[in-house]
Amino acid sequence: MKLAYFGDVVGKPGRAAVVDHLPGLRRQLELDFVVVNGENAAGGFGLTEAIANDFFQAGADCLTLGDHAWDQREALTFIEREPRLLRPLNYPEAAGAPGKGAHVFVLQDGRRVGVMQLQGNVFMRQQLENAFNHADAALDSMPLGLAVDALIVDMHCEATSEKMAMGHYCDGRASLVVGSHTHVPTADLMILENGTAYQTDAGMCGDYDSVIGMKKENSIARFSTQLPGERYSPALGEGTLCGVFVETDDSTGFAKRVEPIRIGGRLAESVPAAG
Known part of the structure; x- marks a missing residue:
């Protein structure tokens, strides 16, 4: 199976990308399933139903969120009627968060793809329940090679170490563990010891002439003066489509190939060869 995951979409340039x-x-890569993280798509903060529908029409099969999941209040109701939209799985049960954090998608040919999103706690503004405990429960509910033919884990968090730990924790139980949230693509694409593809952060879809997708002047002013400045807003130059491509073994669901995807904008382009 051929899978692709695209990192956090930031504002209009990311949406355009x-x-x-x-x-x-x-079409070129003959992708069977596509996940897009859309949590910063609406002006850098959250996701709207209209934008989500644009992504679905463009070819996304699943959208994930993150710590900005509810910045656009309509997401609180849209997520209840849209099973293709996932928020972090490890919200406290008592919080009553709408929607869900894991889902099994059935393709037209009958193959099944599991997707789950988790949110870490290190350096994060929200403190959710233990992501590793929730990962266990979800992985047990859709075992790779039995209940699903492929399984993608979006680990949304700040700390590199927390993302790496989750990758190794899921190794042998997922097709791909990929990090989101930090908006910078890492150069550590690999297939782990037990067959799971891994990347610490897929990078963002947005304007890289920026500070993590936002206008660089605002960030520089805040860092240099230590004073509050203008509200952050997305940089508006040409966006780069940034993500990761994984090809899995049909019999096991484990990765046999993983490569970066970067198209347009300021990053050096990298597109996997078809076939």
């Missing part, structure tokens, strides 16, 4: 490039890329 997805809508402009994903349809052709899906």
